[in-house]
Amino acid sequence: MSCMEIQEGISAFIDDAVPEEEAGSFFSHIADCEECRRFLQTSVRMRGMIARIPEPGVTPHLDARVLAIALPAGRSGGKARRLVSSLWQQRLGVPLPAVAAGIALIVLSALVSAWLWLSPARAPEQEVVYIFGMPQIEVYSGTHADAQ
Amino acid sequence: MQVPTDELLLEEVRGGNTEAFAALYRRYRAPLFAFCSRLTGNREHAEDAVHESFLKLSRSADGIRSPGALRTWLFRVARNESLMIRRQNRKIVRLAETDIDTPWEENTPLTLLEARDGAAQIEYALLRLKTEYREVLLLREFEDLSYAEIAQITGSTPSAVKARIFKARKALAQKLGL
Numbered sequence: 001m002s003c004m005e006i007q008e009g010i011s012a013f014i015d016d017a018v019p020e021e022e023a024g025s026f027f028s029h030i031a032d033c034e035e036c037r038r039f040l041q042t043s044v045r046m047r048g049m050i051a052r053i054p055e056p057g058v059t060p061h062l063d064a065r066v067l068a069i070a071l072p073a074g075r076s077g078g079k080a081r082r083l084v085s086s087l088w089q090q091r092l093g094v095p096l097p098a099v100a101a102g103i104a105l106i107v108l109s110a111l112v113s114a115w116l117w118l119s120p121a122r123a124p125e126q127e128v129v130y131i132f133g134m135p136q137i138e139v140y141s142g143t144h145a146d147a148q
Numbered sequence: 149m150q151v152p153t154d155e156l157l158l159e160e161v162r163g164g165n166t167e168a169f170a171a172l173y174r175r176y177r178a179p180l181f182a183f184c185s186r187l188t189g190n191r192e193h194a195e196d197a198v199h200e201s202f203l204k205l206s207r208s209a210d211g212i213r214s215p216g217a218l219r220t221w222l223f224r225v226a227r228n229e230s231l232m233i234r235r236q237n238r239k240i241v242r243l244a245e246t247d248i249d250t251p252w253e254e255n256t257p258l259t260l261l262e263a264r265d266g267a268a269q270i271e272y273a274l275l276r277l278k279t280e281y282r283e284v285l286l287l288r289e290f291e292d293l294s295y296a297e298i299a300q301i302t303g304s305t306p307s308a309v310k311a312r313i314f315k316a317r318k319a320l321a322q323k324l325g326l
């Protein structure tokens with residue numbers, strides 16, 4: 001390999017783009033080649049210099065310009081629905097179908113309870129025993145005991 | 149708190165969610181602006197390039213085939229916008245028949261008077277590199293992108309990127325007198 005090829009390999013090596021086993025041949029070459037050794041040192045030194053270049057700050061003007069961009073809304077209803085589904089999964093940790101099934105179950109139980117409660121055949125029995133009957137018995141019993 | 153992925157944010161942008169769009173902008177504004185700034189050598193042009201990139205994102209979010217590679221997509225668009233703005237600017241300079249020495253003139257010796265400290269010196273030397281050398285070196289050194297990613301951004305191949313980065317380092321060393 002020529003010195004140019006070796007140096008191209010060294011350049012790729014410092015970019016982690018060369019497997020270790022391939023790099024072995026470069027290092028055996030630079031042990032005897034002043035020019036290639038110098039290229040490696042220079043490349044590493046330039047990397048250090050580049051790392052010290054300060055980052056240019058983004059201006060509030062650019063922020064304002066970009067954040068003022070209006071998005072074309074509602075162009076992908078199907079995708080938006082899938083997104084809502086994925087957000088539910090992410091935030092609640094429960095799949096959307098499970099949440100829907102749970103809500104349906106609660107609504108159904110409420111309807112069944114209401115039907116049972118309002119059913120004419122059962123209403124009188126429940127009224128007498130649980131609503132008017134029992135509390136009255138307890139109240140009279142307590143008052144009677146205090147009086148004694 | 150879990151940080152939303154680019155993929156999820158892009159999906160929200162597709163549904164018209166402006167907060168997701170703002171989140172993507174905040175995520176990428178600094179590296180994109182720095183890249184465009186160093187590529188064009190002009191902050192105003194860099195602002196225009198970044199603005200145009202996000203405008204394109206807002207309009208063609210549906211067309212991004214690989215949402216996982218949004219970073220590469222943004223850098224490719226920002227790079228193309230920067231080069232286009234630069235070309236337009238050069239045309240204007242030529243039409244005005246001025247004798248301005250644009251910072252991307254090739255083979256201009258580094259003026260140490262204009263670059264007193266180390267950071268300014270190398271920044272100036274980077275601006276004097278050929279565009280095709282400067283862009284690959286910026287993406288490699290500042291963004292830590294792989295040769296394959298740089299190839300995608302610059303419309304090239306990984307082996308061509310490898311060769312170009314090597315030549316860029318040789319040219320930079322020469323301009324710095326190293």
Ligand SMILES: [Zn+2]
Pocket residue numbers: 002003006029033034035036037
């Ligand atoms: Zn050699």
